[in-house]
Amino acid sequence: xxxxxxxxxxxxxxxxxxxxxxxxxxxxxxxxxxxxxxxxxxxxxxxxxxxxxxxxxxxxxxxxxxxxxxxxxxxxxxxxxxxxxxxxxxxxxxxxxxxxxxxxxxxxxxxxxxxxxxxxxxxxxxxxxxxxxxxxxxxxxxxxxxxxxxxxxxxxxxxxxxxxxxxxxxxxxxxxxxxxxxxxxxxxxxxxxxxxxxxxxxxxxxxxxxxxxxxxxxxxxxxxxxxxxxxxxxxxxxxxxxxxxxxxxxxxxxxxxxxxxxxxxxxxxxxxxxxxxxxxxxxxxxxxxxxxxxxxxxxxxxxxxxxxxxxxxxxxxxxxxxxxxxxxxxxxxxxxxxxxxxxxxxxxxxxxxxxxxxxxxxxxxxxxxxxxxxxxxxxxxxxxxxxxxxxxxxxxxxxxxxxxxxxxxxxxxxxxxxxxxxxxxxxxxxxxxxxxxxxxxxxxxxxxxxxxxxxxxxxxxxxxxxxxxxxxxxxxxxxxxxxxxxxxxxxxxxxxxxxxxxxxxxxxxxxxxxxxxxxxxxxxxxxxxxxxxxxxxxxxxxxxxxxxxxxxxxxxxxxxxxxxxxxxxxxxxxxxxxx
Ligand code: DGT
Ligand code: CA
Ligand code: CA
Ligand code: ZN
Numbered sequence: 362x363x364x365x366x367x368x369x370x371x372x373x374x375x376x377x378x379x380x381x382x383x384x385x386x387x388x389x390x391x392x393x394x395x396x397x398x399x400x401x402x403x404x405x406x407x408x409x410x411x412x413x414x415x416x417x418x419x420x421x422x423x424x425x426x427x428x429x430x431x432x433x434x435x436x437x438x439x440x441x442x443x444x445x446x447x448x449x450x451x452x453x454x455x456x457x458x459x460x461x462x463x464x465x466x467x468x469x470x471x472x473x474x475x476x477x478x479x480x481x482x483x484x485x486x487x488x489x490x491x492x493x494x495x496x497x498x499x500x501x502x503x504x505x506x507x508x509x510x511x512x513x514x515x516x517x518x519x520x521x522x523x524x525x526x527x528x529x530x531x532x533x534x535x536x537x538x539x540x541x542x543x544x545x546x547x548x549x550x551x552x553x554x555x556x557x558x559x560x561x562x563x564x565x566x567x568x569x570x571x572x573x574x575x576x577x578x579x580x581x582x583x584x585x586x587x588x589x590x591x592x593x594x595x596x597x598x599x600x601x602x603x604x605x606x607x608x609x610x611x612x613x614x615x616x617x618x619x620x621x622x623x624x625x626x627x628x629x630x631x632x633x634x635x636x637x638x639x640x641x642x643x644x645x646x647x648x649x650x651x652x653x654x655x656x657x658x659x660x661x662x663x664x665x666x667x668x669x670x671x672x673x674x675x676x677x678x679x680x681x682x683x684x685x686x687x688x689x690x691x692x693x694x695x696x697x698x699x700x701x702x703x704x705x706x707x708x709x710x711x712x713x714x715x716x717x718x719x720x721x722x723x724x725x726x727x728x729x730x731x732x733x734x735x736x737x738x739x740x741x742x743x744x745x746x747x748x749x750x751x752x753x754x755x756x757x758x759x760x761x762x763x764x765x766x767x768x769x770x771x772x773x774x775x776x777x778x779x780x781x782x783x784x785x786x787x788x789x790x791x792x793x794x795x796x797x798x799x800x801x802x803x804x805x806x807x808x809x810x811x812x813x814x815x816x817x818x819x820x821x822x823x824x825x826x827x828x829x830x831x832x833x834x835x836x837x838x839x840x841x842x843x844x845x846x847x848x849x850x851x852x853x854x855x856x857x858x859x860x861x862x863x864x865x866x867x868x869x870x871x872x873x874x875x876x877x878x879x880x881x882x883x884x885x886x887x888x889x890x891x892x893x894x895x896x897x898x899x900x901x902x903x904x905x906x907x908x909x910x911x912x913x914x915x916x917x918x919x920x921x922x923x924x925x926x927x928x929x930x931x932x933x934x935x936x937x938x939x940x
Pocket of ligand 4 (some may be wrong): 535807809836837
């Protein structure tokens with residue numbers, strides 16, 4: 362899912378105004394008008410800039426002449442005079458406070474009136490001093506959650522989603538690769554390690570005509586601004602907002618440079634220490650003998666690791682020193698490969714909130730080389746997602762049977778399973794009866810409400826769901842959205858214990874904003890001998906390709922093929938589920 366930045370910016374501006382007006386004690390209808398307009402713009406499918414250029418702002422619902430003029434001014438100049446004046450009148454820094462998840466306008470106003478809180482720093486100080494829990498209507502839980510949210514907001518900053526940055530980087534890489542003057546090229550940095558968020562794009566190339574490559578790189582259509590241009594290193598800012606660095610190295614140093622610029626920094630530092638211990642020097646140019654300065658390795662990464670007495674370490678696990686320790690002993694796991702998945706275990710269709718038919722999803726999955734898929738439309742009381750009821754499920758079963766029969770007649774080795782995504786309610790019960798669940802091939806259960814329940818309650822809800830004999834998989838267990846919603850609080854070790862006991866599988870949700878379980882959770886699950894599945898949670902056939910993001914998370918969590926149930930052939934996969 363691509364997020365339109367301009368629409369987002371305008372919506373944020375309008376929400377900031379709404380909040381300032383609320384603090385000023387403006388009339389409620391005026392505040393609501395800004396909020397409604399923000400919602401309209403945020404949900405637009407087109408770019409607001411295009412609508413503005415066509416002079417059609419006023420045709421949008423809830424946007425009258427006055428608002429249209431303000432939006433025009435902002436799009437034209439990047440600023441809005443009215444907003445700047447408002448900010449001078451109201452001392453509360455809503456721009457920064459609004460970045461704290463869960464802190465709504467009502468609470469902001471209350472905190473300002475009661476404790477004179479105007480900034481995130483003042484909020485953090487008050488929370489740490491226990492002043493917020495004393496305010497009526499807020500309490501200790503709110504205070505605790507605010508502290509968590511502040512920490513989250515501080516760490517999210519301006520990093521990009523892996524899925525988003527990877528698409529952009531691969532496009533640039535392919536453009537450069539097609540040049541005859543580029544001999545070798547690779548994406549390095551956190552992207553090559555497939556970290557869940559990316560600070561900037563690092564690309565490494567080998568070429569004998571560096572000048573030509575740099576000239577092409579800095580003149581690409583995607584470039585907004587050239588930050589630095591040299592013969593061996595250039596940096597540009599792309600239209601999407603992220604920075605991309607390109608470095609060019611010689612053939613004899615390509616491996617050492619790739620190793621260095623892939624990182625992580627911690628990994629590099631640890632490798633350098635090993636080199637020193639062995640009487641060598643490691644740099645981005647190669648491995649050298651400390652005394653004679655003779656070059657010992659550098660052309661490939663493999664030979665560099667070998668020279669250091671280590672097994673080759675896959676980029677996804679070059680984070681802390683544990684992979685180096687394992688590589689020393691020669692006991693690194695064989696990570697699951699990017700082609701090892703045989704079927705996708707979570708997707709939605711037109712039967713609930715997806716865009717495509719079951720047949721369209723199946724066709725797209727076959728294109729990806731899969732042997733099976735599981736259709737997991739929403740069921741129960743989830744109103745926004747157009748959930749299926751009991752009758753709907755029976756009807757869908759017939760449709761799936763019909764398609765499977767058709768596939769069999771064509772002798773195609775492809776099976777569609779019927780799954781569902783059922784809600785775990787606030788009391789831990791599921792919002793679909795057992796006699797219905799019994800009929801379904803794979804039951805996914807997940808939390809979609811009550812995100813702010815205390816830790817014990819969330820833990821209990823998930824445990825209760827796992828105790829249901831029909832629940833096979835807990836989907837997106839933490840419910841987090843990267844950069845916008847922190848994960849649920851739970852006792853994960855307790856959950857792992859119960860998962861192993863009940864044979865419940867935990868999902869690695871590969872939707873770009875989710876990646877949930879995360880890498881550290883995957884590693885903990887594997888250590889606890891809990892099985893995992895990868896599901897893309899696709900709402901459109903085009904999203905099935907996100908599976909690679911889920912595989913990346915699995916690899917970062919040291920997963921092997923045997924740990925991931927949908928790397929098994931259909932019948933073996935089914936044997937791993939509860940009966
Ligand atoms: P990012 O961009 O924040 O997502 O993370 P990285 O890992 O891509 O970091 P970046 O772009 O600053 O640098 C790329 C790689 O270069 C990094 O992974 C390791 C290497 N590197 C950068 N600075 C240092 C450093 O000060 N010391 C060492 N040993 N390596 C460094
Ligand atoms: Ca980087
Ligand atoms: Ca960089
Ligand atoms: Zn869901």
